[in-house]
Amino acid sequence: MAMLLEPGMQSLRMGANGERCPTPSPPGSPGTPHDSCSIAPLTPSQSPRSEARSQQSPSFSVVVAIDFGTTSSGYAFSFTSDPEAIHMMRKWEGGDPGVANQKTPTSLLLTPEGTFHSFGYTARDYYHDLDPEEAREWFYFEKFKMKIHSTSDLTMKTELEAVNGKKMPALEVFAHALRFFKQHAVQELKDQCPSLPESDAIRWVLTVPAIWKQPAKQFMREAAYKAGLVSPETPEQLLIALEPEAASIYCRKLRLHQLIELSCRPPAGGAEPPQPVDSSFRQAREQLRRSRHSRTFLVESGVGELWSEMQAGDRYIVADCGGGTVDLTVHQIEKPQGTLKELYKASGGPYGAVGVDLAFEKLLCHIFGDDFIATFKAKRPAAWVDLTIAFEARKRAAGGGGGGGGGGGPAPSRCSPLNISLPFSFIDFYRKHRGHNVETALRKSNVNLVKWSSQGMLRMSPEAMSELFQPTIAHIIQHIDTLLKKPEVQGIKFLFLVGGFAESAMLQRAVQAAFGHCCRVIVPQDVGLTILKGAVLFGLDPGVVRVRRSPLTYGVGVLNKFVEGKHPREKLLVKEGKNWCTDIFEKFVTVDQSVALGEVVQRSYCPARPGQRRTIINIYCCDTDDVVYITEPPLTSGPTEGMCHHQLPVQLRGCATINFLSN
Secondary structure, three states: OEOEOOOOOEEEEEOOOOOEEEEOOOOOOOOOOOEOOOOOOEEOOOOOOOOOOOOOOOOOOEEEEEEEOOOEEEEEEEEOOOOOEEEEOOOOOOOOOOOOOOOEEOEEEEOOOOOEEEEOHHHHHHHHHOOHHHHOOOEEEEOOOHHHHHOOOOOOOOEEEOOOOOEEEHHHHHHHHHHHHHHHHHHHHHHHOOOOOHHHHEEEEEEEOOOOOHHHHHHHHHHHHHHOOOOOOOHHHEEEEEHHHHHHHHHOOOOHHHEEEOOOOOOHHHOOOOOOOOOHHHHHHHHHHHOOOOOEEEOOOOOOHHHHHOOOOOEEEEEEEOOOOEEEEEEEEEOOOOEEEEEEEEEEEOOOOHHHHHHHHHHHHHHHOHHHHHHHHHHOHHHHHHHHHHHHHHHHHOOOOOOOOOOOOOOOOOOOOEEEEOOHHHHHHHHHHHOOOHHHHHHHHOOOOEEEEOOOEEEEOHHHHHHHHHHHHHHHHHHHHHHHOOOOOOOEEEEEEEOHHHHOHHHHHHHHHHHOOOOEEEEEOOHHHHHHHHHHHHHHOHHHEEEEEOOOEEEEEEEEEOOEOOEOHHHEEEEOOEEEEEEEEEEEEOOOOEEEOOOEEEEOOOOOOOOOOEEEEEEEEEOOOOOOEOOOOOOOOOOOOOEEEEEOOHHHHHHHEEEOOOO
């Protein structure tokens, strides 16, 4: 069904979390009609709701944020009565020696029947202890978040593959994980505040990469509904936070001792930096925050010292280097209100720490053969998990200490080899599969930088480990460099390095070497928790990011008067003696356009058929601003190019139903 473009009204509103939210027409305004043709840019509702949902924002007693990461996940919360205190989740059971378990691995274990068994360290360790034959029947998922980013045709029926090859709908897998976090968080809140009503007292915040396409973000929202975090009838109770934005929000609050400047530049004039003056109350609060046993972090009521030195208009980049993706965002300070303005739409790619894991797997395939590694993963899935755990511990040590995020800067370069233990089942299985031992395979592979230890370990030289890191680090450096060359991104003052991968000393040194000459490179303390804490702050004040850049062009399909020579003949529709051009894409917002929080775009239409009372608006989007028709083919074969059609999200269809007045 098509629409005539004449007087009426439909609005598109920018939501606090960056999602585009349609709003109903004002009472008394005509809506959007329809008439018959082969294309249906705007269609009548088959089952309209009787009334639009109330738009009043409820009040919340507590904000709970879930940082759902590729490699590790966690939650934190803050009571609205004490917003300066962010409480981290309880200490997770399990963990690895020498590795801080402030978050838990994003690992999910389901029974052979597909029911939930465990999550995190518990899931990983239980699966590891299963008998190999029994393990083949269980569903064990790890690092599955990347599937949502990499799938070009993501739907609610997309499936995920467990490590043993068994498949399950992705929506169910994500719902199981989110339900686990909900139960943990709610139980902890009840322990602290027994009188807290669960149903409407909690605002949930779920983090996603800013570079994700809208279908992926909507997928996470649907998974949250399925998990029971909130009801689809109250979508405002769940905010989708963009990960680099959350990190940026938290960085605003940091004090000087909570930051590590990799460049270590001396202050102007050689003077010592001024020391902050604290009241005794602030000192006491800070002592609480620093307590090794405390899970409570204190944040500034205003902005941190670094921000207080910044001038209106100062610009900075946040590089969120996570397990799966690298997310870059550019913000500008707005004074005096202290809000943030996005200067350039989010950019990045799938170049997180998982790339190092894949490089290690590729190395194993080179040494032992692709067919053997594939067979070993299928036949001995628990032992494969054991091997990845051993590599993870050594990966964190690569380049020196694996951190720098919690110390005084990047650690010194490591010169001694790193030993990676091969599980006995790997050594035994290889001998039975190939007829010779792993030492022979290593010698035949001609990999000079990896040796065999008689103690049953691969001895990787620092150069070998560096080679595993370099392709991923090179992609990150390239992305940041490309961004810095954009005309809109000039005069950058700071580059904040955040995310779990930002703990890597190798990455820290590479970023400092590449960009330390043009801006100050800064890493927050507890860098792996930056996004989680920022997500809590975003839930407390969603309006802190006031202006964003639209990632796509949004609009509707309409009819316009046909102009000979301008419009193609195949678009001609003759109706009641008038010539109309179908499928015209009328834009509401164009890609990369600055859109302020709460800004409203209005268009006017009128009914084309007497007696029509309702219709549903279909919103179309594409990633360019020069598209004329909704039926234009993709510009390239890439999955993100060309025109995409999205009916309004389920939770907003009530808002999109247009009621027409009688003439």
